[in-house]
Amino acid sequence: MSDRPPAAFSLLDAARILARGSDLATKLSLLAEQASAIAGGAGAIILIHDTESQALSGTDGQLLLSVRPEAAPAMAEAIRDRRPIWSVVADPPAVGIVPGDGRQAVVPLVVEDELGSSVEGMLLLATDDAGPDEAAREILGAVADLGAVAIRQDRLHNALAERAEYLERLARTDPLTGLADRRTFEQMLELEVIRAVRQGTALAVALFYVDGLTRINEEHGASAGDDVLRQVAATIADEVRLIDTVARVGHDVFGVIAPGDADGIVARRVQDAVKALAPVGSVQPSVSAAVAHHPAGGETGADLLATVAAALEEAKAAGPGTLVGLREPE
Numbered sequence: 001m002s003d004r005p006p007a008a009f010s011l012l013d014a015a016r017i018l019a020r021g022s023d024l025a026t027k028l029s030l031l032a033e034q035a036s037a038i039a040g041g042a043g044a045i046i047l048i049h050d051t052e053s054q055a056l057s058g059t060d061g062q063l064l065l066s067v068r069p070e071a072a073p074a075m076a077e078a079i080r081d082r083r084p085i086w087s088v089v090a091d092p093p094a095v096g097i098v099p100g101d102g103r104q105a106v107v108p109l110v111v112e113d114e115l116g117s118s119v120e121g122m123l124l125l126a127t128d129d130a131g132p133d134e135a136a137r138e139i140l141g142a143v144a145d146l147g148a149v150a151i152r153q154d155r156l157h158n159a160l161a162e163r164a165e166y167l168e169r170l171a172r173t174d175p176l177t178g179l180a181d182r183r184t185f186e187q188m189l190e191l192e193v194i195r196a197v198r199q200g201t202a203l204a205v206a207l208f209y210v211d212g213l214t215r216i217n218e219e220h221g222a223s224a225g226d227d228v229l230r231q232v233a234a235t236i237a238d239e240v241r242l243i244d245t246v247a248r249v250g251h252d253v254f255g256v257i258a259p260g261d262a263d264g265i266v267a268r269r270v271q272d273a274v275k276a277l278a279p280v281g282s283v284q285p286s287v288s289a290a291v292a293h294h295p296a297g298g299e300t301g302a303d304l305l306a307t308v309a310a311a312l313e314e315a316k317a318a319g320p321g322t323l324v325g326l327r328e329p330e
Contacts, residue, residue, distance in 0.1 A: 011038070011139050018146045024154040025059035028121075031147045035125055038139050039105075042126040043098035046109070046147050049079070049119045056122050065093040067122075078106045079119045084141065086131030100126030107140060109148035120151040166242070174248040176226060177233035185247035185255050189301035192245070192257050196294050202262035203294040205304050207312045208236065208270060208287040210252040211320035216280050228285055235273045240266060253312070254287075263327040264291030271323060288315040291325035 014034040017027055028046040036044040047056035047064060056065040056075075069076040072091035078084060084107040090097075094104060109121035123144050125132075132140060172184040180188070189205060196203040210232055217225040229252070236254055237246050244266070245257040258266045267289040277285045290311035292298065297307040308325070315322040 011142055014143045014146050018150055023059075024150060027150045028059060028147060031143055031150070032123070035123055035140055035143050038136050038143065039125055039127065039132050040136075043100060044123060044125045045098055046121055046123050048121045048151055049109070051118075065091075065097070067093075074104075074106050075122060078108045078122070082108055082110050082117055082119065084108065084137070084144070086137060087127050087129055094124060098124050098126045101128070103127050103129060103131075105131055105140070107144045109144050109151065111148045111152045118152075120148040120155075123147065174233075177230055177248050179233050179237065179254070180245060180247035182247060182249040182255075185245060185249050185257070186301060186305065188245040188247075189257050189305065192259050193294060193299075193301050193304070196259065202260055204258045204261040204264040204266065204291055205294075205297075205308050206256045206258065206264060206267040206270070206289060206291045206325075207249070207308050208232070208254045208256075208267075208274075208289045209312055209316055210254075211286045211288055212283045213252045216283050219283070220281055224280055228280055231277055232274055232285065232287065235277065236270050239269045239273050262293075264293065264325060267291045267323055267326055271321065275321075286321045288312065288318075288320060289323045290315050291323075291327075293325070293327065297325075 011034070014031055017030045017034070032044045032046045036042055047058060049067070050057055050063065053063060054066065054068050055063045056067055057063045065075070066072060067075045067079060072093050074085055074088045074091050075094065084105060086105045087103055088106060090102050090104045095102065098104065103126070105123070105125040105127045107123040107125065108119045109123060111118050111120055123140070125140070172181050173179060174181050192203055210229065213225050213228060216228055233248065233254060236256065240246055240256055240258070243259055247255050249255040256266055256270070258264070271287055271289055274285055274287050279285070290308050292304050292308035292311060294304055298304040311324045315324040
């Protein structure tokens with residue numbers, strides 16, 4: 001029988017957890033169980049650090065604990081110094097997160113690489129006044145390192161996936177404006193509808209008709225009209241987020257898919273920005289716009305596109321600069 005101490009077996013198990021292909025939530029949950037076992041059965045949890053909001057969250061993205069110094073001085077100190085605090089009275093936001101008499105070990109999950117040092121998460125471990133012994137502390141530090149690597153790997157994977165998705169959007173582009181073409185727009189709309197249904201989130205699709213383009217072409221030539229189309233395209237692209245999809249879907253029509261936009265405010269933002277463009281001769285550039293919302297405007301991408309196209313015809317008939325389908329925020 002091996003003479004390895006039980007904690008060593010726990011560390012080996014923790015390393016195997018990281019090597020397996022399970023999702024991040026499973027990895028962190030199992031690593032927390034190992035940390036608890038190493039500390040003699042004390043409760044433990046691993047949370048993810050969000051540097052922008054200065055908070056800790058679960059793997060579902062829900063923010064749980066503020067780690068601002070005024071709210072959580074111990075955790076803020078551990079993050080600032082990149083060092084664990086092995087026994088401290090639990091910060092108010094962390095009370096009840098793990099069982100015990102109110103004392104916790106606070107262990108930051110630190111990654112150091114060519115980009116510098118960063119805190120990827122936090123291990124909270126129930127403890128007594130003395131905290132874990134020296135041998136356990138060393139092994140708990142190694143488990144925390146494994147947790148930091150797991151979170152960093154997941155973030156890198158998500159960033160690469162988002163980048164690949166973004167590059168795929170650019171693969172098919174309109175040669176005049178550099179935006180995505182109609183086919184790409186329709187494909188992305190179907191994907192965003194699926195995502196909205198799965199996540200239960202809002203989705204808006206907007207179309208923009210460039211008012212007065214025929215008049216500009218007649219009075220100033222087709223090259224002037226092309227310049228206006230490029231300016232409008234650039235303006236729309238500047239007014240949307242990276243997660244939005246922008247495309248040229250017709251000769252003088254542009255489209256935007258806006259995940260999470262419950263009201264369709266992207267349409268008003270684009271209209272206001274186009275109005276600020278310089279006049280072309282006697283013509284002030286503007287766009288008529290329409291918005292459709294999922295699922296009210298259709299449960300499929302094709303239905304949404306038909307709804308917003310009909311609304312755009314209504315906007316065009318009402319006159320330049322008209323907007324149809326905007327919801328007033330509640």
